[in-house]
Amino acid sequence: MSIVTTGDEDLDQTRAFARRLQADNATRPPLTDLAAIQAARTRQFDGTTAPVPLAHGQDRIVDDVPVRVFTPADVRGVFLHIHGGGWSLGSAHGQDDRLWRLAERASVAVVSVDYRLAPENPYPAGPDDCERVALWLVDNSEREFSTDRLMIGGESAGAHLSVLTLLRMRDRGHTAFRAAQLTFGMYDLSLTPSRRSMAGGWLDRTPGPSWFAEMFVPGTTAEERRDPAVSPLYADLRCLPPARFTVGTADSLLDDTLFMHARWRAAGNQAELEVVAEAGHGFTLYPLAISEREHHRQEEFIAKA
Template sequence: MSGSNPFDPKLYTADAISAETKAINDAIIKAMDGAPDWWDIGAQEVRDARARGEGPFPLAPKSPRARTIEIDGPASNKGGKIALRVIAPDSPKGVYLHIHGGGWTLGAADQQDPLLERIADKVGLACVSVEYRLAPEHPYPAGPDDCEAAAVWLAKNVKKEFGTDKLTIGGESAGGHLSAVTILRMRDRHGYTGFKGANLVFGAFDMSMTPSQRAFGNERLILRTLDIQKFGDAFMPPHVDRRDPDVSPLYADLKGLCPALFTVGTRDALLDDSLFMYTRWIAAGNEAELGIYPGGAHGFVAFPGALAAAANAQADAFLKRVVG
């Protein structure tokens, strides 16, 4: 946890998991028992159910402060627009480009308003969340292309729109993955290395599957091995090399990147992704922090409790520091 040595073996034992976290995990497993899989009933039906607050995640109320900006999409969007959901304080100190999770298949920019409000109020950042196209209707490279287009637009317009040129980026799960991909595309395709920091929360960084992804098994604690496989198949067409750095940033040249915070729980199938990406980020000469949270399931920051509060506080402190 925050302030602990992330490589202390004790953090990874059952004894390190609090009674509260165990109870949260048990409740998640119970809530997901017998729930239909999205690939059986269709992604849109699950998206609609999530929007109604059905499923394992708490319903996130919509912020009355939110507004939408529409920008031009990339060439792969054939003239379509991209919606950016904005929640901002007065006189923001910087901007947080947020990319939501959901396995590249589920989720929406308006389903984490409380998270964005927290960052706006506690860190002083204008939060801009990308409504990127989702698989399987829009497989790779649609989602990454939309996130790149949003980053390009912000890099050009951030000062005019928000009165600051300090740009940060981050997201959860698939959003952590897409954030890393966007940072790399901005460096390699646009020569932009201006991100002040990246908040990468239980991201997927190896689409060929890390050992923890393969070994997790079938326990319905948000994300099983089978879920990872199905999400990957929906997102990536068969011809895509799953170790191409544009889909698996773990294999990219990571030199010259911004400071990053990697956050993950020990009961997450994506544990290795953060452990491996953190060490590669450091080995490339970049600054990084690693937050390990005992017993945290995939998505744990969305569930009320001390573990989520500690992780969110570490993220807020990191973002405050990198924007000065």
């Protein structure tokens, strides 16, 4: 197992940003009710500005599921992107600049899923939407994009939904996806030790993973949330594609990635792990040197796949 810890030369910038972010979060009302969640959906992850749409993005409907598509001039594969946001925030329109950069630099068409959000649409609505788009790509990527090379990935809840999608596809007999980029995902909705023990963090204005999990799978106990169909850490992980896992040491979901990477390898799959020094949850969404480095490495991984 190879663990690469990066970002030591950028610790001063990372630490200063974390202090500013936590100070800003302290002045904002927390996201503790549905009205606040719904209002936050109209803004980017920083909580203050609206997403900036790019003309390169195309809104489509595939099998009744909205998607946003980015198609560069040179297409050598298709990347199925699943956004994060605790299964309750975010949208396929929230990262146009990042997804277009990925499309151009990795030579992939990017299909980002605008899956239904909790609590209005709890489990299994979101996973069902992601599976439907994945099945559509298996049947249509050659005709639509002139390639059948498929990859998948996402951030936070998007990484969780990416793994659920891969498991569902495998169980259907589809092994078309050749790689997965899984960025600071939550894979155990009953909560890992790091989530229970770490205080504070970069996202203090959110009520935390346990609250989001309750909206995603309402009325369930911790034991019920260990169902492999909900928490993929407990699933049979055999016959899954090579994966690249990324997480920061200051992420309260650190254990989720460490545990999932170990189980991915133990199941006989290829996996690599990047642990970023003092990076908090969501670090790739902010203008930091460690984020730029991580974007570049993701682009390289996807392009190689």
